[in-house]
Amino acid sequence: MFRIAVLVSGGGTNLQAIIDRIADGTITNTEIAAVISNNPGVFALERAKKAGIPSQCISPKDFESRERFNEALLAAVDAAEADLIVLAGFLVVIPEIMIRKYRNRIINIHPSLIPSFCGTGYYGLKVHEGALARGVKITGATCHFVDEGTDTGPIILQKAVEVQQDDTPKVLQQRVMEQAEWIILPKAINLIANGKVRVVDGLVQISE
Secondary structure (H helix, E strand, O other): OEEEEEEEOOOOHHHHHHHHHHHOOOOOOEEEEEEEEOOOOOHHHHHHHHOOOOEEEOOHHHOOOHHHHHHHHHHHHHHHOOOEEEEOOOOOOOOHHHHHHOOOOEEEEEOOOOOOOOOOOOOOHHHHHHHHHHOOOEEEEEEEEOOOOOOOOOEEEEEEEEOOOOOOHHHHHHHHHHHHHHHHHHHHHHHHHOOOEEEEOOEEEEOO
16 A cells, blocks of 8 residues: 655645545545644644544644754654655755655645746645736646755646636635645656656656
């Protein structure tokens, strides 16, 4: 069975999408081995508990330095014996030591069509605020592997979403989640879990 560790920071809507798609068979050959949050008391941890998934909080506030936090985070991921690490709204910079150890085994979901509205400063609602401020007509989401840059790793899947004239950032955020994030993140996990994805010369190749 392919084991994934899901890292979260907030409500866990993408985590729930993964849980649901495993339950209904959309994602096959996969189990969530652990849910790890950097924030205590977030609803994502309740979602994990309800689904019977081992979960824990590792907060940087509980450590004397970022280095110690990074060590604890890596230790928790190692303990999960995960084949894949899934960043599902995880608002923490992944330490380089983890990226090196899990090269092309960490994926992230980003709420835009990379390379638009990505990089430092673009996360959560700020992505959608930027899109609306620029008057874009099409946005979407991107699932990609994580490398040492910010939203620069090899792209696995993308899905476009239409921007409506009267959208607010929150309304657009919800549509992007429903029409893109909750679709392509489970799909990417399923493809990877079943050996359909490989990275060649920095680009993703998918076999169906």
